[in-house]
Amino acid sequence: MDDNTISRQRRYVDIASSLANASHxxxxxxxxxxxxxxxxxxxxxxxxxxxxxxxxxxxxxPPKYIPEPIATRGFDWKTLTQILIPVIAILGILLFLVFSGxxxxxxxxxxxxDIKKNSLxxxxxxxx
Numbered sequence: 001m002d003d004n005t006i007s008r009q010r011r012y013v014d015i016a017s018s019l020a021n022a023s024h025x026x027x028x029x030x031x032x033x034x035x036x037x038x039x040x041x042x043x044x045x046x047x048x049x050x051x052x053x054x055x056x057x058x059x060x061x062p063p064k065y066i067p068e069p070i071a072t073r074g075f076d077w078k079t080l081t082q083i084l085i086p087v088i089a090i091l092g093i094l095l096f097l098v099f100s101g102x103x104x105x106x107x108x109x110x111x112x113x114d115i116k117k118n119s120l121x122x123x124x125x126x127x128x
Contacts, residue, residue, distance in 0.1 A: 014056070015057070018052045018053070018056035019053070021049075022049040022050075022052040022056070023049075025045045025046070029043075029046045030042075
């Protein structure tokens with residue numbers, strides 16, 4: 001016998017052993033059902049037997065679920081514009097208020113003389 005035949009013979013022995021063990025576990029599960037035992041007991045034997053059958057025939061076991069990748073259409077400009085337009089509008093309103101709005105004191109607005117008087121380091125002494 002060659003190596004291929006020997007490996008197939010070993011594989012067949014392993015399959016037969018797994019199926020014999022699975023058959024024994026299925027028989028225990030059926031006996032447990034007839035005896036009225038707890039559902040968890042015979043379900044564990046059935047689950048173990050199913051694993052043995054799957055190990056015996058790995059090519060027959062269903063493949064594990066692998067989600068298909070979702071194709072992207074590229075960069076989503078819609079989301080970017082929905083964010084940028086309000087941001088630019090708010091910044092524009094704030095800049096407008098800074099350059100043309102009031103000073104916080106609603107009774108007056110800043111003029112060039114006020115800036116000179118209230119600067120930290122005046123170039124000339126204030127005249128009162």
